[in-house]
Amino acid sequence: MPRTQTPPRNPMPRTHTTIDSPYGPLTLVATGTELSGLYMVQQRHRPPEETFGAPGDPADTPFAETVRQLTAYFAGELTEFDLPLHLDGTPFQRRVWAELRRIPYGETWSYGRLADRIGQPTASRAVGLANGKNPVGIIVPCHRVVGSTGSLTGYGGGLDRKRRLLEFESGQQLPGLF
Structure with a gap:
């Protein structure tokens, strides 16, 4: 089962990047080295952009692995994600x-x-x-x-x-x- 962690008491810095997908642009948000958000354009309950943190490098953790797994998913090659998540x-x-x-x-x-x-x-x-x-x-x-x-x-x-x-x-x- 993929890893999910309880949020820490002291918030870690957030960063974000936007990637293309077959379902439109996806904004990926990281809290530290864990994925904490994946938001679609015009998504209901999408947090304000200013909460996403500074722009991050898509090659950094966890973005690179998230992109790799999403690419495999959209290609029909991946059916279960294994990413470290920080879910508030x-x-x-x-x-x-x-x-x-x-x-x-x-x-x-x-x-x-x-x-x-x-x-x-x-x-x-x-x-x-x-x-x-x-x-x-x-x-x-x-x-x-x-x-x-x-x-x-x-x-x-x-x-x-x-x-x-x-x-x-x-x-x-x-x-x-x-």
Whole structure:
């Protein structure tokens, strides 16, 4: 299972870089040497740019490895990310985000199933809110969560991107350009 760390009490410096992807530009944010954000253009709950820190070198840690793994993912060669993550959130949000990383590539779970998996079967709405605040889209695969009927519901990157990511992972579509 990929590594996830609890945020330290003393904030470390943040840096960021922007890369191209088949789903549009992605802003990668690092806290120290750990990835702490992956944001799409016009993403709901995208933090203000000034919180991303100074521009970073894409060749630095963790950006180079993140780019390598994302490139392999978009090429259909990688189905599970292994990156050191620094996820800022409440303990409940971090539990939801950790469980999201257990959803297998090419599969979807409902919000209710995710709530069951974290031991809070009546918390599907709270799970949905935590899912929407996921700071590291794609790598923490919040796009793999759907409504109880299998319908595509809420995605911070937009429902079209969610549909395209799910189609890509199921082998129905190449990533293409957004």
